[in-house]
Amino acid sequence: MEIGARTYKQSPLLSVVFFHSTTRELRNIWFQLDGARAHKTSSVKQYLVEEFGEQIIGYGSFQEWPPRSPDLTLMDFFLWGYLKQQVYATPPPTLQDLQRRIMDAYANVTPTMLHRVQREVQARAQMCIVADGDKFEHRK
Numbered sequence: 016m017e018i019g020a021r022t023y024k025q026s027p028l029l030s031v032v033f034f035h036s037t038t039r040e041l042r043n044i045w046f047q048l049d050g051a052r053a054h055k056t057s058s059v060k061q062y063l064v065e066e067f068g069e070q071i072i073g074y075g076s077f078q079e080w081p082p083r084s085p086d087l088t089l090m091d092f093f094l095w096g097y098l099k100q101q102v103y104a105t106p107p108p109t110l111q112d113l114q115r116r117i118m119d120a121y122a123n124v125t126p127t128m129l130h131r132v133q134r135e136v137q138a139r140a141q142m143c144i145v146a147d148g149d150k151f152e153h154r155k
Contacts, residue, residue, distance in 0.1 A: 047090060048073025086139055093132050
């Protein structure tokens with residue numbers, strides 16, 4: 016499903032994850048773009064810069080990252096799948112329940128999980144280097 020910039024800026028995920036954090040906590044958060052059209056609009060770019068300053072990762076942002084590279088992007092190969100599994104184990108009956116489940120799922124990401132993901136990113140980056148930046152096949 017593709018969403019427009021206005022819908023994207025008003026999404027429950029953004030309000031749940033980022034706006035329940037304190038300004039101090041936000042200083043430690045980096046936002047990674049995934050190449051979606053909504054990320055490329057000037058209003059969304061401006062909004063993200065206002066919220067995250069130069070702590071934005073993605074094509075055309077402060078920290079470059081190849082677009083549409085799910086094998087290298089931890090949100091694609093780990094986080095979204097994990098969150099969906101946790102949040103939608105049963106259909107959330109209300110928007111408030113959906114928001115609570117998203118917050119709970121994020122809170123349940125453990126340091127051990129993040130260390131495994133970090134090792135996986137390093138292994139995948141090495142495969143990309145060996146392939147000289149070309150496509151590579153990742154196998155579990």
